[in-house]
Amino acid sequence: MRITVDGEPHDVPEGRTIAAVLIAAGRSSWRTTRNGGRPRGVFCGIGVCFDCLVVVNGVPDVRACQRVPSDGDAVRTQHGAELPG
Amino acid sequence: MRNPDVVVVGAGVIGAACAEALSAAGLRVTVLDRGPLGAGTSAAGEGNVLVSDKGPGPELDLALASLRRWPDLLADLGADVEWDAKGGLVVATGAVEPLLDLAAAQRSAGVDARPLTPAEAFDLEPHLTRAVVAAVHYPQDAQVQPVLVTKALLAAVRRRGGVLRPGVRALGVRLAHGAVAAVRTADGDVPCGAAVIACGPWSGEVSAAFGAPVSVLPRRGVVLVTAALPPGTVRHKVYDADYVGAVASGDADLQVSTVVEATAGGTVLIGSSRERVGFDASPRVEVPRALARRAVGLFPVLRDVPVLRSYGGFRPYAPDHLPVIGADPRRPGLWHATGHEGAGIGLAAATGRLLAELVTGADPHVDPRPFRVDRPGVCA
Amino acid sequence: MRVVVVGGGPAGLAAAGAAARAGAAVVLVDAERHAGGQYHRGTPQAVDQGVRHLAESTAWAAEGLRLHVRRGPADSPHRTGRVLDADAVVLATGAHDRVVPFPGWDLPGVYTAGAAQALAKEHGVAVGRRVVVSGTGPFLLPVAASLLRVGSEVTVLEANGPGGWLRHPLAAAGKLGELAGYAALLRRVRTRTAVVAAHGTDRVTGVTVARLRPDWSVRDSTRVAVDAVCVGHGFTPRLDLAVSLGCALRDGFVRVDAVGATTVPGVYAAGEITGIGGAALAAAEGAVAGAAAAGAPEPPPGALRAVRRGRAFAAALAAAHPLPSGRHGWLTPDTLVCRCEEVTARALDAALDLGAADGRTLKLVSRAGLGSCQGRVCGREVADLAAARLGHPLPDADAFHRRPFATPLRLGELAQDPEEDP
Numbered sequence: 001m002r003i004t005v006d007g008e009p010h011d012v013p014e015g016r017t018i019a020a021v022l023i024a025a026g027r028s029s030w031r032t033t034r035n036g037g038r039p040r041g042v043f044c045g046i047g048v049c050f051d052c053l054v055v056v057n058g059v060p061d062v063r064a065c066q067r068v069p070s071d072g073d074a075v076r077t078q079h080g081a082e083l084p085g
Numbered sequence: 086m087r088n089p090d091v092v093v094v095g096a097g098v099i100g101a102a103c104a105e106a107l108s109a110a111g112l113r114v115t116v117l118d119r120g121p122l123g124a125g126t127s128a129a130g131e132g133n134v135l136v137s138d139k140g141p142g143p144e145l146d147l148a149l150a151s152l153r154r155w156p157d158l159l160a161d162l163g164a165d166v167e168w169d170a171k172g173g174l175v176v177a178t179g180a181v182e183p184l185l186d187l188a189a190a191q192r193s194a195g196v197d198a199r200p201l202t203p204a205e206a207f208d209l210e211p212h213l214t215r216a217v218v219a220a221v222h223y224p225q226d227a228q229v230q231p232v233l234v235t236k237a238l239l240a241a242v243r244r245r246g247g248v249l250r251p252g253v254r255a256l257g258v259r260l261a262h263g264a265v266a267a268v269r270t271a272d273g274d275v276p277c278g279a280a281v282i283a284c285g286p287w288s289g290e291v292s293a294a295f296g297a298p299v300s301v302l303p304r305r306g307v308v309l310v311t312a313a314l315p316p317g318t319v320r321h322k323v324y325d326a327d328y329v330g331a332v333a334s335g336d337a338d339l340q341v342s343t344v345v346e347a348t349a350g351g352t353v354l355i356g357s358s359r360e361r362v363g364f365d366a367s368p369r370v371e372v373p374r375a376l377a378r379r380a381v382g383l384f385p386v387l388r389d390v391p392v393l394r395s396y397g398g399f400r401p402y403a404p405d406h407l408p409v410i411g412a413d414p415r416r417p418g419l420w421h422a423t424g425h426e427g428a429g430i431g432l433a434a435a436t437g438r439l440l441a442e443l444v445t446g447a448d449p450h451v452d453p454r455p456f457r458v459d460r461p462g463v464c465a
Numbered sequence: 466m467r468v469v470v471v472g473g474g475p476a477g478l479a480a481a482g483a484a485a486r487a488g489a490a491v492v493l494v495d496a497e498r499h500a501g502g503q504y505h506r507g508t509p510q511a512v513d514q515g516v517r518h519l520a521e522s523t524a525w526a527a528e529g530l531r532l533h534v535r536r537g538p539a540d541s542p543h544r545t546g547r548v549l550d551a552d553a554v555v556l557a558t559g560a561h562d563r564v565v566p567f568p569g570w571d572l573p574g575v576y577t578a579g580a581a582q583a584l585a586k587e588h589g590v591a592v593g594r595r596v597v598v599s600g601t602g603p604f605l606l607p608v609a610a611s612l613l614r615v616g617s618e619v620t621v622l623e624a625n626g627p628g629g630w631l632r633h634p635l636a637a638a639g640k641l642g643e644l645a646g647y648a649a650l651l652r653r654v655r656t657r658t659a660v661v662a663a664h665g666t667d668r669v670t671g672v673t674v675a676r677l678r679p680d681w682s683v684r685d686s687t688r689v690a691v692d693a694v695c696v697g698h699g700f701t702p703r704l705d706l707a708v709s710l711g712c713a714l715r716d717g718f719v720r721v722d723a724v725g726a727t728t729v730p731g732v733y734a735a736g737e738i739t740g741i742g743g744a745a746l747a748a749a750e751g752a753v754a755g756a757a758a759a760g761a762p763e764p765p766p767g768a769l770r771a772v773r774r775g776r777a778f779a780a781a782l783a784a785a786h787p788l789p790s791g792r793h794g795w796l797t798p799d800t801l802v803c804r805c806e807e808v809t810a811r812a813l814d815a816a817l818d819l820g821a822a823d824g825r826t827l828k829l830v831s832r833a834g835l836g837s838c839q840g841r842v843c844g845r846e847v848a849d850l851a852a853a854r855l856g857h858p859l860p861d862a863d864a865f866h867r868r869p870f871a872t873p874l875r876l877g878e879l880a881q882d883p884e885e886d887p
Contacts, residue, residue, distance in 0.1 A: 015498070016588055017587075017588070019584070020584055020587070020588035020590050023584060023590050023592065024588070024590045028573040028574050028668045029573035029667065029668065033807055034313055034351065034807075035806075035807045036807050038571060038807070039572075039573050039667050039668070040571070040573060040804075041573040041574075042576060042580050042584070042592075043575070043576060043577060043580060043804070043842075044561055044562065044577045044579065044580055044842065045576060045577060045579055045580025045581070045582075045583045045584060046503060046561055046577075046579055046580065046583055047496065047539070048561045048703075048838060048841045048842065049577075049804065049805075049838050049841065049842045050805065050836075050837035050838045051804060051805075051838075053837070056540075056541075059389050059540075059541070059542055061312055061390075061391050061540065061837070061873075062539070062540040062541075063539055063540055065580070065583075066496070066539035066540065067538060067539045067540060067541075068498060068538065068539075070538070080315070081312070081313040081314050081315050081351055082315065083314060083315055083318060083386055083390075084386065084388070084389035084390065084542075085386070085389075120823070120860070121822055121823035121825075121826055121860060121861075122820060122822075122826070123826065124823050124825050124826050124861075128825055128826065128829060230829070232826055232829045232830055233819075233830065236819055236820055236821075236826075236830070239820070240819075240820070251822065252860075309876075309879075311876065312837060312873070313836070350806070350832055350835065352835075355876075367528075367711070368526065368528065368709055368869050369528060370526050370528055370533055373869075373879055374879055374880060377876045377877075377879035377880040378880040380876060381876055381877055381880050387876050387877075388542070388875065388876055388877035388880075389542045389875050389876075389877060390875060390876055391540075391837075391873040391874065391875055391876075392870065392873060392874060392875070392876050392879055393836075393837065393839055393870070393873055394839055394868060394869060394870060395869045395870070396869075
């Protein structure tokens with residue numbers, strides 16, 4: 001299965017969350033905060049903290065630690081608050 | 086400690102505004118609240134300061150008086166209360182005439198109400214649904230953070246030597262020669278020359294305990310809160326033209342009209358429902374669902390935006406939907422200030438001033454007669 | 466008789482199985498793709514035959530015994546909605562790590578213990594090569610074990626003193642359940658020691674490790690280079706549904722009777738939302754509550770005894786791992802107390818100075834707890850910190866876990882009518 005992350009293709013095993021894909025690829029952050037522009041990645045890892053948000057196929061505020069991608073998904077970094085589309 | 090001249094029961098925005106105006110008039114004031122300060126109805130609304138939702142009449146006069154008063158009052162308070170003169174935009178997707186007729190009537194009563202073409206409305210609100218066929222812009226509409234405003238008013242009372250007593254429940258009143266001599270509390274009597282009941286939707290039960298019941302009932306309102314959105318997504322207080330009808334109506338068990346606006350924190354608030362369910366706070370999915378449906382209709386871009394929470398509160402209304410401000414004819418020294426429904430934040434400035442004028446015998450700056458306590462249906 | 470069980474961890478699985486064996490029609494609602502919960506992450510568990518398993522399904526609201534569910538990929542706007550009406554509901558929603566804030570805890574590379582464990586167990590991914598595990602309680606040990614298995618070098622820091630739960634009679638009797646296997650790891654544990662600050666610019670590169678006094682104030686400290694930090698200071702129960710249903714709480718957990726009945730008729734609770742005691746206790750509680758929810762005349766044999774024994778151990782665990790107030794001294798004015806809204810300790814103090822003396826006002830004035838996580842991460846610590854500053858507990862500490870939406874959903878999802886449930 002193949003997805004793109006910020007335009008880069010990634011081959012991912014079935015069942016792996018977006019967060020696991022990104023950490024395995026050596027990334028520790030993929031979001032910036034709304035006020036301070038601070039980098040964030042996984043914190044709680046179980047869907048509680050909403051720190052690991054990414055944009056999936058144009059829809060922001062997707063928890064990377066919870067979302068198991070589908071083939072062809074386009075994932076990208078989320079910058080602060082974003083509108084869908 | 087010297088006894089207060091006036092005890093204000095209720096530390097919501099109305100009680101706080103009354104206490105502020107009374108203390109500014111030189112009276113010694115003590116404010117009681119059974120709970121924390123400003124944590125009831127005042128903490129459960131959007132912070133509306135509106136003229137757009139009111140037809141010509143006494144409430145609009147009070148709203149205009151309040152609107153004139155707020156800038157000076159806030160300057161006196163010297164606190165940041167997130168005042169935002171964002172303006173209101175009322176849009177119609179169906180019949181145009183009722184909206185334009187209301188705007189014309191409001192203009193003749195002194196409201197700045199500017200009819201817009203749909204294209205002009207889309208300039209003001211780029212994400213607005215293209216189904217809009219007419220709109221009216223109300224530049225005077227504003228918003229404040231209601232908790233901060235309440236805190237700022239109470240802080241002014243304290244600076245003038247007033248006393249704030251959260252967590253003290255008023256149980257009733259002690260009389261001398263038929264007039265108010267003290268407020269009885271769970272924490273002992275507080276001797277005073279006058280008492281003001283400003284307990285919002287709880288004014289009904291508190292006034293009954295004081296032996297002078299007024300007919301004020303709770304109406305539940307629920308507001309949805311979205312995740313934070315980019316600045317400028319929603320720029321005004323935007324609502325559909327049904328809102329005016331819902332405010333004035335007492336018929337249905339659940340009424341919904343859409344009011345959408347952004348806050349300083351970036352979240353978008355979606356109100357507001359009106360339910361007559363007593364003080365029942367149990368959640369019903371039907372209510373947020375109706376709000377969500379209409380908000381997405383008004384701003385299609387909101388469809389894929391997360392909704393984080395809802396909050397609800399109880400708003401006080403009298404049978405004729407007018408505020409109750411004035412002396413209780415049955416108990417010399419007892420005063421009421423309640424019944425502002427969903428407009429208490431905006432109306433607080435003029436309400437406090439009017440109440441203080443009546444207590445001190447000064448000339449009232451608005452006609453107090455429509456709000457008098459002994460009008461039909463209010464004195465139970 | 467229809468029983469709906471929310472949560473597919475050890476408690477929920479046992480509850481669903483017991484209810485089905487007692488003759489009820491059972492639906493198990495779980496947000497994960499595979500049953501097993503956090504405990505069995507990476508090793509999917511079989512769901513009892515006769516239980517209808519709704520995977521990837523999140524119960525976002527409860528109206529009495531009616532649950533509102535969205536089913537589909539996490540946070541997708543294209544999930545489908547359904548409504549489940551039940552004669553009884555068993556809440557087994559579990560818990561997540563509680564974390565005490567410290568300077569730098571918002572840096573990437575600082576994880577909760579549960580996050581590191583989930584990544585290691587489910588995906589075989591290590592959060593770093595040199596990893597410090599810091600916090601309190603025996604459940605840090607399984608985390609350390611998982612990290613060792615994926616090749617990390619691990620140091621474990623326990624902020625409380627030595628002994629603790631190990632001195633409990635059950636430990637001597639060898640009845641530690643899931644923890645028994647980790648005794649060998651205890652040699653790695655440094656007690657009365659904690660990470661009190663994390664350093665780095667875009668990610669953590671080092672930590673301040675402090676020796677602590679019994680009240681967790683700092684005695685002295687050194688700086689250590691690390692790739693990742695994993696922190697866990699006990700657990701926070703996921704109370705969203707229980708609170709919105711009106712279930713009474715006791716000491717921050719759902720109050721239940723001997724068979725798991727809450728104070729709301731028809732609503733049962735089992736597992737970590739009733740107290741932290743590990744997977745074996747959770748499963749025993751689930752079995753008892755599931756049978757009771759299905760109207761069985763008797764609990765499953767042996768389960769009640771296992772519950773009693775497990776709860777005694779859980780009480781000993783809780784007593785041995787307090788969070789004393791010296792931890793508030795780790796904060797600097799610039800430390801975030803609320804990660805979502807980026808509220809600093811200074812801003813929280815300013816709200817208190819303004820007269821905010823209750824939870825609701827404190828949230829509205831400071832914005833702590835108003836962001837995406839809705840106070841799930843920061844709520845208890847903010848309430849504790851405010852209470853310490855004010856000198857009295859907040860009158861409405863539950864303001865930080867009152868959430869009408871148990872999980873967020875998109876406005877368009879909320880607007881949609883649910884599909885008929887068969």
